[in-house]
Amino acid sequence: xxxxxxxxxxxxxxxxxxxxxxxxxxxxxxxxxxxxxxxxxxxxxxxxxxxxxxxxxxxxxxxxxxxxxxxxxxxxxxxxxxxxxxxxxxxxxxxxxxxxxxxxxxxxxxxxxxxxxxxxxxxxxxxxxxxxxxxxxxxxxxxxxxxxxxxxxxxxxxxxxxxxxxxxxxxxxxxxxxxxxxxxxxxxxxxxxxxxxxxxxxxxxxxxxxxxxxxxxxxxxxxxxxxxxxxxxxxxxxxxxxxxxxxxxxxxxxxxxxxxxxxxxxxxxxxxxxxxxxxxxxxxxxxxxxxxxxxxxxxxxxxxxxxxxxxxxxxxxxxxxxxxxxxxxxxxxxxxxxxxxxxxxxxxxxxxxxxxxxxxxxxxxxxxxxxxxxxxxxxxxxxxxxxxxxxxxxxxxxxxxxxxxxxxxxxxxxxxxxxxxxxxxxxxxxxxxxxxxxxxxxxxxxxxxxxxxxxxxxxxxxxxxxxxxxxxxxxxxx
Numbered sequence: 001x002x003x004x005x006x007x008x009x010x011x012x013x014x015x016x017x018x019x020x021x022x023x024x025x026x027x028x029x030x031x032x033x034x035x036x037x038x039x040x041x042x043x044x045x046x047x048x049x050x051x052x053x054x055x056x057x058x059x060x061x062x063x064x065x066x067x068x069x070x071x072x073x074x075x076x077x078x079x080x081x082x083x084x085x086x087x088x089x090x091x092x093x094x095x096x097x098x099x100x101x102x103x104x105x106x107x108x109x110x111x112x113x114x115x116x117x118x119x120x121x122x123x124x125x126x127x128x129x130x131x132x133x134x135x136x137x138x139x140x141x142x143x144x145x146x147x148x149x150x151x152x153x154x155x156x157x158x159x160x161x162x163x164x165x166x167x168x169x170x171x172x173x174x175x176x177x178x179x180x181x182x183x184x185x186x187x188x189x190x191x192x193x194x195x196x197x198x199x200x201x202x203x204x205x206x207x208x209x210x211x212x213x214x215x216x217x218x219x220x221x222x223x224x225x226x227x228x229x230x231x232x233x234x235x236x237x238x239x240x241x242x243x244x245x246x247x248x249x250x251x252x253x254x255x256x257x258x259x260x261x262x263x264x265x266x267x268x269x270x271x272x273x274x275x276x277x278x279x280x281x282x283x284x285x286x287x288x289x290x291x292x293x294x295x296x297x298x299x300x301x302x303x304x305x306x307x308x309x310x311x312x313x314x315x316x317x318x319x320x321x322x323x324x325x326x327x328x329x330x331x332x333x334x335x336x337x338x339x340x341x342x343x344x345x346x347x348x349x350x351x352x353x354x355x356x357x358x359x360x361x362x363x364x365x366x367x368x369x370x371x372x373x374x375x376x377x378x379x380x381x382x383x384x385x386x387x388x389x390x391x392x393x394x395x396x397x398x399x400x401x402x403x404x405x406x407x408x409x410x411x412x413x414x415x416x417x418x419x420x421x422x423x424x425x426x427x428x429x430x431x432x433x434x435x436x437x438x439x440x441x442x443x444x445x446x447x448x449x450x451x452x453x454x455x456x457x458x459x460x461x462x463x464x465x466x467x468x469x470x471x472x473x474x475x476x477x478x
Contacts, residue, residue, distance in 0.1 A: 099151070102123055102125075102149075102152045102202075103123045103152070103155045105123055107120050108121070109171055110321050110325070111163070115207050116163065116165055116167045116207075117207050117208075120206075121201055121203050122202045122204075123202075125199070126150055126151045126152050130147050133146070143186075144187055146182055146183060147182065147183045147204060148176060151179055152179065152180065152181045154173060159173075165188075166210075166211075169187070170186045171183065171184070171186075172186070185208070187208075189211055190209065190210035193208045193209065196430075198427055203317070252301060254301055254302055255474055256478075257330055257473075259302065259330075260328060261305050261306070261326065261328040261332070262296070262332055263323075263333040264306070264308055265285050267282045267308050267312050267313050267314060268311060270282065270313055272335070272336070273337070275445065275447075275450035276342070276447050277450060279454055281335065281338075284336050284444070285334045285441070287459050289334050292463040292467060296467055300467065305328065316430075320429065320430065320432040323436075324431070329435075330435055331429075332401070332436075332439065333436070333438045334439050335438060336441055336444040337440040337443045337444065338444055339443055340445075341445075342445055342447065344443055344446060345449050346417030347402070347406055347418060347419060347442060348419035348420060349440065350398065350439075351397070351398045351421070351423060351429070352424070352429040353423030353424065394437060396473060397435045397469075399421050400470070401437055401469030401473070403469065404471075405468075406465070407465070407468075409465055442462075
């Protein structure tokens, strides 16, 4: 009986002890391993890589936006800069502590007879996405294009822009989130648009085309004001010394070409190429440009507008916008060349197209004020940018200018080299709606040609050669 009582007591005791107490105790190393693993998981869950997105790559932040589609505004949406790899986005406060947010400094609008251009200027390059939102039947919202610019904040000077030019109603900018600036373009009537970037400073540019419902409004743009001021300033002296009609000695009949924009490259804070003795490209090409403008007026009886007639800085995209705004028939940009090889010399003329050689790509990077990588990005979208570009006419103009310029210069300098006509992705020619060329008058990096470029007689020869090439082009159109 005693034995049975003992067994019953033991069974009762086991039933009252917690199950956890019966499990085998963990040894200390196992406990430490579990604790370490738990901390690692927690750390990984909280940590976000601060590595910023690559240049030219769209934001990796995932937001609920319209579905990706092509550019036509009757479709839903599309994202702008293709991402190479998705990555988790860091909280804005953490990103700001590592890298300050870029500042959207300005949003500008220019209207031309052919398109409206919106330019968003930032203090440095950051990723962006572009989207479309088409007008859906019965939807209260109006159709729009919008840009989401990542790792950015809105500058204090940025304001909404009323446009009302028949293509766009307005351009609005706001801080969409703590590290994303959204720029919205309210559409009126457009058929297509294109988005691309310029560097130094970094700009995101949107060109919108379509059929205008109304005339260009007075609120349209700074380029209209700039162009009008340029025309008024440059034509006023001409009215005093020249009659309104072509001068008496200008027996040449301009025919289809009436107005030319002469664009001396660089200027102001942008010196361009610098020669061995310190000669700056901006000064030389301004002198050539002024001489060329005078000859075109006096000898060909043409109306000439210069993008700059003094030492001022004008952004590259403004130059062709001015030409478009004033309704120019031709656009001629005057430059002086440069090469790492100081022995390189000669004359060449370019028109807008893909670079065929590494040397041309390097020259484009130099004239664009950017890098070879950026030139490659431009080439990737260049076919689209040239959809309405007068490629054949530009090639024809370049050929006439190159032949005449070489003929004129070689008459005095027989050893000058003729590098011929070439193609290149030059920012200054992007967006022009008329035949456009870029003339490299000589190599400033070559000591002998630097000396020539500083000679007013050589500048005169160069201006005469370009003028004769333009004349030859005009004659060929008849």
